[in-house]
Amino acid sequence: MGFGERFPRWSSAIIGVAQLLLTAAIIGLEVGSAYIDLAHGTIWVGFWAGIIFIKTVLMMLFITCCCRGRCCATYVFLWTIISGVLACVVIYFDQIFINDLCKCYLGDQLCCAVRGIESFRTNYSAVFEDCAQAIRDGTISSKVCPSRPYDKLKLIQAQLGCAVGMLITCGIYVVIYIFACLGICFGHD
Structure with a gap:
Protein backbone atom coordinates (compact mmCIF):
# COMPACT_ATOMS: atom_id res chain seq x y z
CA MET A 1 0.00 0.00 0.00
CA GLY A 2 1.44 3.36 -1.06
CA PHE A 3 1.71 6.59 0.82
CA GLY A 4 -1.38 8.02 -0.92
CA GLU A 5 -3.53 5.22 0.47
CA ARG A 6 -2.13 5.60 3.98
CA PHE A 7 -2.57 9.38 3.88
CA PRO A 8 -6.33 10.00 3.91
CA ARG A 9 -7.72 12.68 1.61
CA TRP A 10 -10.43 13.61 4.09
CA SER A 11 -7.88 14.56 6.76
CA SER A 12 -6.11 17.15 4.64
CA ALA A 13 -9.49 18.48 3.46
CA ILE A 14 -10.78 18.98 7.00
CA ILE A 15 -7.50 20.49 8.20
CA GLY A 16 -7.32 22.73 5.13
CA VAL A 17 -10.83 24.10 5.61
CA ALA A 18 -10.24 24.61 9.35
CA GLN A 19 -6.97 26.44 8.64
CA LEU A 20 -8.68 28.55 5.98
CA LEU A 21 -11.30 29.70 8.48
CA LEU A 22 -8.72 30.31 11.21
CA THR A 23 -6.45 32.25 8.85
CA ALA A 24 -9.32 34.45 7.70
CA ALA A 25 -10.28 35.08 11.33
CA ILE A 26 -6.70 35.93 12.39
CA ILE A 27 -6.27 38.41 9.54
CA GLY A 28 -9.76 39.87 10.03
CA LEU A 29 -9.23 40.33 13.75
CA GLU A 30 -5.92 42.05 13.02
CA VAL A 31 -7.72 44.44 10.66
CA GLY A 32 -10.26 45.26 13.37
CA SER A 33 -7.54 45.67 15.96
CA ALA A 34 -5.54 48.01 13.72
CA TYR A 35 -8.66 50.05 12.98
CA ILE A 36 -9.28 50.63 16.68
CA ASP A 37 -5.67 51.59 17.44
CA LEU A 38 -2.94 51.28 14.85
CA ALA A 39 0.07 51.56 17.16
CA HIS A 40 -0.84 50.30 20.63
CA GLY A 41 -1.30 46.67 21.51
CA THR A 42 -0.13 45.35 18.17
CA ILE A 43 2.86 44.50 16.09
CA TRP A 44 0.56 43.51 13.20
CA VAL A 45 1.45 39.85 13.73
CA GLY A 46 -1.82 38.73 12.15
CA PHE A 47 -0.81 40.26 8.83
CA TRP A 48 2.72 38.92 8.48
CA ALA A 49 1.92 35.52 9.98
CA GLY A 50 -1.20 35.40 7.81
CA ILE A 51 0.95 35.41 4.67
CA ILE A 52 2.56 32.11 5.70
CA PHE A 53 -0.78 30.72 6.90
CA ILE A 54 -2.31 31.44 3.47
CA LYS A 55 0.52 29.59 1.72
CA THR A 56 0.05 26.61 4.07
CA VAL A 57 -3.71 26.56 3.51
CA LEU A 58 -3.34 26.68 -0.26
CA MET A 59 -0.84 23.84 -0.22
CA MET A 60 -3.03 21.82 2.18
CA LEU A 61 -6.01 22.17 -0.15
CA PHE A 62 -3.79 21.40 -3.14
CA ILE A 63 -2.69 18.05 -1.71
CA THR A 64 -6.33 17.24 -0.99
CA CYS A 65 -7.36 17.39 -4.61
CA CYS A 66 -4.32 17.14 -6.82
CA CYS A 67 -1.04 15.81 -5.46
CA ARG A 68 -1.38 12.83 -3.13
CA GLY A 69 2.24 11.74 -3.12
CA ARG A 70 4.79 11.74 -0.35
CA CYS A 71 6.81 14.55 -1.94
CA CYS A 72 3.88 17.01 -1.87
CA ALA A 73 2.85 15.91 1.61
CA THR A 74 6.42 16.47 2.83
CA TYR A 75 6.45 19.96 1.34
CA VAL A 76 3.20 20.74 3.15
CA PHE A 77 4.65 19.15 6.29
CA LEU A 78 7.51 21.69 6.25
CA TRP A 79 5.11 24.61 5.69
CA THR A 80 2.91 23.27 8.47
CA ILE A 81 5.83 23.29 10.88
CA ILE A 82 6.60 26.90 9.92
CA SER A 83 2.93 27.79 10.42
CA GLY A 84 2.94 26.08 13.80
CA VAL A 85 5.95 28.13 14.88
CA LEU A 86 4.27 31.31 13.64
CA ALA A 87 1.09 30.36 15.51
CA CYS A 88 3.25 30.26 18.64
CA VAL A 89 4.58 33.72 17.75
CA VAL A 90 1.02 35.03 17.39
CA ILE A 91 0.15 33.48 20.76
CA TYR A 92 3.22 35.08 22.34
CA PHE A 93 2.49 38.60 21.07
CA ASP A 94 -1.24 38.36 21.78
CA GLN A 95 -0.47 37.36 25.35
CA ILE A 96 1.88 40.33 25.72
CA PHE A 97 -0.77 42.72 24.43
CA ILE A 98 -3.53 41.23 26.57
CA ASN A 99 -1.36 42.02 29.61
CA ASP A 100 -0.42 45.53 28.36
CA LEU A 101 -2.78 47.15 25.86
CA CYS A 102 -0.56 50.24 25.70
CA LYS A 103 2.49 48.27 24.52
CA CYS A 104 3.95 50.01 21.48
CA CYS A 145 -0.76 56.00 25.47
CA PRO A 146 -3.38 58.68 26.12
CA SER A 147 -6.17 56.13 26.61
CA ARG A 148 -6.08 52.36 26.92
CA PRO A 149 -7.62 50.74 23.83
CA TYR A 150 -9.94 48.43 25.78
CA ASP A 151 -12.03 47.85 22.63
CA LYS A 152 -9.11 45.82 21.25
CA LEU A 153 -9.05 43.38 24.16
CA LYS A 154 -11.83 41.10 22.85
CA LEU A 155 -10.29 41.10 19.37
CA ILE A 156 -6.85 40.18 20.69
CA GLN A 157 -8.35 37.44 22.87
CA ALA A 158 -10.24 36.05 19.88
CA GLN A 159 -7.08 36.15 17.78
CA LEU A 160 -5.27 34.30 20.55
CA GLY A 161 -7.93 31.57 20.42
CA CYS A 162 -7.63 31.33 16.63
CA ALA A 163 -3.84 31.06 16.89
CA VAL A 164 -4.25 28.19 19.36
CA GLY A 165 -6.62 26.56 16.88
CA MET A 166 -4.05 27.00 14.11
CA LEU A 167 -1.38 25.42 16.30
CA ILE A 168 -3.67 22.46 17.00
CA THR A 169 -4.47 21.91 13.30
CA CYS A 170 -0.76 22.06 12.49
CA GLY A 171 -0.07 19.47 15.19
CA ILE A 172 -2.81 17.19 13.87
CA TYR A 173 -1.37 17.33 10.35
CA VAL A 174 2.11 16.52 11.65
CA VAL A 175 0.77 13.48 13.52
CA ILE A 176 -1.19 12.23 10.48
CA TYR A 177 1.82 12.74 8.22
CA ILE A 178 4.13 10.83 10.58
CA PHE A 179 1.60 8.01 10.88
CA ALA A 180 1.35 7.79 7.08
CA CYS A 181 5.16 7.76 6.76
CA LEU A 182 5.44 4.98 9.32
CA GLY A 183 2.85 2.92 7.49
CA ILE A 184 0.06 3.23 10.04
CA CYS A 185 -3.18 2.96 8.11
CA PHE A 186 -6.40 4.88 8.60
CA GLY A 187 -9.06 2.26 8.00
CA HIS A 188 -7.47 0.51 5.00
CA ASP A 189 -6.65 -3.17 4.86
Whole structure:
Protein backbone atom coordinates (compact mmCIF):
# COMPACT_ATOMS: atom_id res chain seq x y z
CA MET A 1 0.00 0.00 0.00
CA GLY A 2 1.44 3.36 -1.06
CA PHE A 3 1.71 6.59 0.82
CA GLY A 4 -1.38 8.02 -0.92
CA GLU A 5 -3.53 5.22 0.47
CA ARG A 6 -2.13 5.60 3.98
CA PHE A 7 -2.57 9.38 3.88
CA PRO A 8 -6.33 10.00 3.91
CA ARG A 9 -7.72 12.68 1.61
CA TRP A 10 -10.43 13.61 4.09
CA SER A 11 -7.88 14.56 6.76
CA SER A 12 -6.11 17.15 4.64
CA ALA A 13 -9.49 18.48 3.46
CA ILE A 14 -10.78 18.98 7.00
CA ILE A 15 -7.50 20.49 8.20
CA GLY A 16 -7.32 22.73 5.13
CA VAL A 17 -10.83 24.10 5.61
CA ALA A 18 -10.24 24.61 9.35
CA GLN A 19 -6.97 26.44 8.64
CA LEU A 20 -8.68 28.55 5.98
CA LEU A 21 -11.30 29.70 8.48
CA LEU A 22 -8.72 30.31 11.21
CA THR A 23 -6.45 32.25 8.85
CA ALA A 24 -9.32 34.45 7.70
CA ALA A 25 -10.28 35.08 11.33
CA ILE A 26 -6.70 35.93 12.39
CA ILE A 27 -6.27 38.41 9.54
CA GLY A 28 -9.76 39.87 10.03
CA LEU A 29 -9.23 40.33 13.75
CA GLU A 30 -5.92 42.05 13.02
CA VAL A 31 -7.72 44.44 10.66
CA GLY A 32 -10.26 45.26 13.37
CA SER A 33 -7.54 45.67 15.96
CA ALA A 34 -5.54 48.01 13.72
CA TYR A 35 -8.66 50.05 12.98
CA ILE A 36 -9.28 50.63 16.68
CA ASP A 37 -5.67 51.59 17.44
CA LEU A 38 -2.94 51.28 14.85
CA ALA A 39 0.07 51.56 17.16
CA HIS A 40 -0.84 50.30 20.63
CA GLY A 41 -1.30 46.67 21.51
CA THR A 42 -0.13 45.35 18.17
CA ILE A 43 2.86 44.50 16.09
CA TRP A 44 0.56 43.51 13.20
CA VAL A 45 1.45 39.85 13.73
CA GLY A 46 -1.82 38.73 12.15
CA PHE A 47 -0.81 40.26 8.83
CA TRP A 48 2.72 38.92 8.48
CA ALA A 49 1.92 35.52 9.98
CA GLY A 50 -1.20 35.40 7.81
CA ILE A 51 0.95 35.41 4.67
CA ILE A 52 2.56 32.11 5.70
CA PHE A 53 -0.78 30.72 6.90
CA ILE A 54 -2.31 31.44 3.47
CA LYS A 55 0.52 29.59 1.72
CA THR A 56 0.05 26.61 4.07
CA VAL A 57 -3.71 26.56 3.51
CA LEU A 58 -3.34 26.68 -0.26
CA MET A 59 -0.84 23.84 -0.22
CA MET A 60 -3.03 21.82 2.18
CA LEU A 61 -6.01 22.17 -0.15
CA PHE A 62 -3.79 21.40 -3.14
CA ILE A 63 -2.69 18.05 -1.71
CA THR A 64 -6.33 17.24 -0.99
CA CYS A 65 -7.36 17.39 -4.61
CA CYS A 66 -4.32 17.14 -6.82
CA CYS A 67 -1.04 15.81 -5.46
CA ARG A 68 -1.38 12.83 -3.13
CA GLY A 69 2.24 11.74 -3.12
CA ARG A 70 4.79 11.74 -0.35
CA CYS A 71 6.81 14.55 -1.94
CA CYS A 72 3.88 17.01 -1.87
CA ALA A 73 2.85 15.91 1.61
CA THR A 74 6.42 16.47 2.83
CA TYR A 75 6.45 19.96 1.34
CA VAL A 76 3.20 20.74 3.15
CA PHE A 77 4.65 19.15 6.29
CA LEU A 78 7.51 21.69 6.25
CA TRP A 79 5.11 24.61 5.69
CA THR A 80 2.91 23.27 8.47
CA ILE A 81 5.83 23.29 10.88
CA ILE A 82 6.60 26.90 9.92
CA SER A 83 2.93 27.79 10.42
CA GLY A 84 2.94 26.08 13.80
CA VAL A 85 5.95 28.13 14.88
CA LEU A 86 4.27 31.31 13.64
CA ALA A 87 1.09 30.36 15.51
CA CYS A 88 3.25 30.26 18.64
CA VAL A 89 4.58 33.72 17.75
CA VAL A 90 1.02 35.03 17.39
CA ILE A 91 0.15 33.48 20.76
CA TYR A 92 3.22 35.08 22.34
CA PHE A 93 2.49 38.60 21.07
CA ASP A 94 -1.24 38.36 21.78
CA GLN A 95 -0.47 37.36 25.35
CA ILE A 96 1.88 40.33 25.72
CA PHE A 97 -0.77 42.72 24.43
CA ILE A 98 -3.53 41.23 26.57
CA ASN A 99 -1.36 42.02 29.61
CA ASP A 100 -0.42 45.53 28.36
CA LEU A 101 -2.78 47.15 25.86
CA CYS A 102 -0.56 50.24 25.70
CA LYS A 103 2.49 48.27 24.52
CA CYS A 104 3.95 50.01 21.48
CA TYR A 105 7.07 49.11 19.50
CA LEU A 106 7.18 52.22 17.31
CA GLY A 107 9.07 54.56 19.63
CA ASP A 108 7.64 57.32 21.78
CA GLN A 109 7.09 59.86 19.01
CA LEU A 110 5.10 57.55 16.75
CA CYS A 111 3.32 55.90 19.68
CA CYS A 112 2.08 59.33 20.69
CA ALA A 113 1.04 60.41 17.19
CA VAL A 114 -0.41 57.18 15.77
CA ARG A 115 -3.80 56.23 17.16
CA GLY A 116 -6.89 54.65 15.62
CA ILE A 117 -7.91 55.13 12.00
CA GLU A 118 -10.65 57.52 13.14
CA SER A 119 -8.05 59.94 14.55
CA PHE A 120 -6.64 60.40 11.04
CA ARG A 121 -10.04 61.49 9.76
CA THR A 122 -11.21 63.70 12.60
CA ASN A 123 -8.59 65.95 14.17
CA TYR A 124 -5.18 64.49 13.51
CA SER A 125 -3.50 67.91 13.38
CA ALA A 126 -4.44 68.46 17.05
CA VAL A 127 -2.99 65.05 17.99
CA PHE A 128 0.17 65.79 16.03
CA GLU A 129 0.56 69.22 17.62
CA ASP A 130 -0.02 67.78 21.11
CA CYS A 131 2.74 65.22 20.52
CA ALA A 132 5.09 67.84 19.09
CA GLN A 133 4.53 70.03 22.16
CA ALA A 134 5.20 67.03 24.46
CA ILE A 135 8.47 66.39 22.61
CA ARG A 136 9.52 70.02 23.06
CA ASP A 137 8.58 69.91 26.75
CA GLY A 138 10.26 66.54 27.32
CA THR A 139 7.01 64.95 28.53
CA ILE A 140 6.49 62.61 25.58
CA SER A 141 6.47 59.49 27.76
CA SER A 142 3.26 60.67 29.44
CA LYS A 143 1.54 61.05 26.03
CA VAL A 144 2.53 57.67 24.56
CA CYS A 145 -0.76 56.00 25.47
CA PRO A 146 -3.38 58.68 26.12
CA SER A 147 -6.17 56.13 26.61
CA ARG A 148 -6.08 52.36 26.92
CA PRO A 149 -7.62 50.74 23.83
CA TYR A 150 -9.94 48.43 25.78
CA ASP A 151 -12.03 47.85 22.63
CA LYS A 152 -9.11 45.82 21.25
CA LEU A 153 -9.05 43.38 24.16
CA LYS A 154 -11.83 41.10 22.85
CA LEU A 155 -10.29 41.10 19.37
CA ILE A 156 -6.85 40.18 20.69
CA GLN A 157 -8.35 37.44 22.87
CA ALA A 158 -10.24 36.05 19.88
CA GLN A 159 -7.08 36.15 17.78
CA LEU A 160 -5.27 34.30 20.55
CA GLY A 161 -7.93 31.57 20.42
CA CYS A 162 -7.63 31.33 16.63
CA ALA A 163 -3.84 31.06 16.89
CA VAL A 164 -4.25 28.19 19.36
CA GLY A 165 -6.62 26.56 16.88
CA MET A 166 -4.05 27.00 14.11
CA LEU A 167 -1.38 25.42 16.30
CA ILE A 168 -3.67 22.46 17.00
CA THR A 169 -4.47 21.91 13.30
CA CYS A 170 -0.76 22.06 12.49
CA GLY A 171 -0.07 19.47 15.19
CA ILE A 172 -2.81 17.19 13.87
CA TYR A 173 -1.37 17.33 10.35
CA VAL A 174 2.11 16.52 11.65
CA VAL A 175 0.77 13.48 13.52
CA ILE A 176 -1.19 12.23 10.48
CA TYR A 177 1.82 12.74 8.22
CA ILE A 178 4.13 10.83 10.58
CA PHE A 179 1.60 8.01 10.88
CA ALA A 180 1.35 7.79 7.08
CA CYS A 181 5.16 7.76 6.76
CA LEU A 182 5.44 4.98 9.32
CA GLY A 183 2.85 2.92 7.49
CA ILE A 184 0.06 3.23 10.04
CA CYS A 185 -3.18 2.96 8.11
CA PHE A 186 -6.40 4.88 8.60
CA GLY A 187 -9.06 2.26 8.00
CA HIS A 188 -7.47 0.51 5.00
CA ASP A 189 -6.65 -3.17 4.86
